[in-house]
Amino acid sequence: MAEEKLPVSFDPVRFAKWGRRLEGSIPLSQMSRMTEQVTELRGEVSVALDCSMGEDRVRALRGHITAVVPMQCQRCMDEVEIQVDSQFSLGVVDSEAFAEKLPEEYEPLFIEEGEKLFLKELIEDELILALPIVPMHPQEECKAGGMSEDDMNLVQEESPQESPFAILKDLKI
Ligand SMILES: [Zn+2]
Numbered sequence: 001m002a003e004e005k006l007p008v009s010f011d012p013v014r015f016a017k018w019g020r021r022l023e024g025s026i027p028l029s030q031m032s033r034m035t036e037q038v039t040e041l042r043g044e045v046s047v048a049l050d051c052s053m054g055e056d057r058v059r060a061l062r063g064h065i066t067a068v069v070p071m072q073c074q075r076c077m078d079e080v081e082i083q084v085d086s087q088f089s090l091g092v093v094d095s096e097a098f099a100e101k102l103p104e105e106y107e108p109l110f111i112e113e114g115e116k117l118f119l120k121e122l123i124e125d126e127l128i129l130a131l132p133i134v135p136m137h138p139q140e141e142c143k144a145g146g147m148s149e150d151d152m153n154l155v156q157e158e159s160p161q162e163s164p165f166a167i168l169k170d171l172k173i
Contacts, residue, residue, distance in 0.1 A: 006047065009116040012092045012109070015051035016059035022049040022119070028069070031124045037131055039070045039079045047123055058106060059092035065126055071135035076144035080137045086130035 006024035015022075025044040028034065035041065045067040054060035064087045073080040091106030093099045099108035111117055136142065 006119055008120070009118045011114065012051060012061060012111055012117045013059055013113065016053055016061070016092065018051070019053075020051045022051070023047065026120055026123055028067070030120055031127070033124055034069075034128060034131075037069075037071060037128065039072050042070060043068050045084075045123055045127055047119075049119075054091070054103075054106075056101075056103065058102060060106065061090040061092065061109065063088045063090070063123075063126065065123060065130070067127060069127070069131060071131070073137045073142060073144075074134045075136045076142050078137075078143060080135055080142075082132060082135050084127060084130045086126060088126050 006022055006026065010020075010022075025046045027044045028038070028041045031041060031045075045065050048064045050060075050062045052060050052062070065084065066086075067084045069082045069084055070079050071082050072078070089106050090109040091099075091102040092111050093102065093108045094110065094112055099110070102108055109117075109122075
């Protein structure tokens, strides 16, 4: 399979037919839509994207992204570096009818015939989806995390109305 530098945009239908594999990295500083979720747009996203014809002539884009994203810990409010390691499978379609026929493993990606796909936009979308809603340090690394799960429950039982941890506990996923 051919391997090449990341293009700014490409025709996903052709790339699927040609069986292209894209590999490289994109700086987070180019992803301004993430500004509100991060403490700083620094570092980069590593991207591997396999374009291929799947079964039933599905134009498949299979991606793998990894990144270290600086976010704000919702327990101690300091910065926490979130490790992202996420995979996705997209099926390129140009109509709802095609989208409905896609095998379950694919998410539909709507692209008109001949339309270009902007790689950065795609990767930014996938990265945003992969970020935790409530980022937190692991307990032992968190400044506010001296308490174990059991301790938190105990605090709650002792003072159910006033516990400042009650809100945090509800936020935990
Ligand atoms: Zn923390």
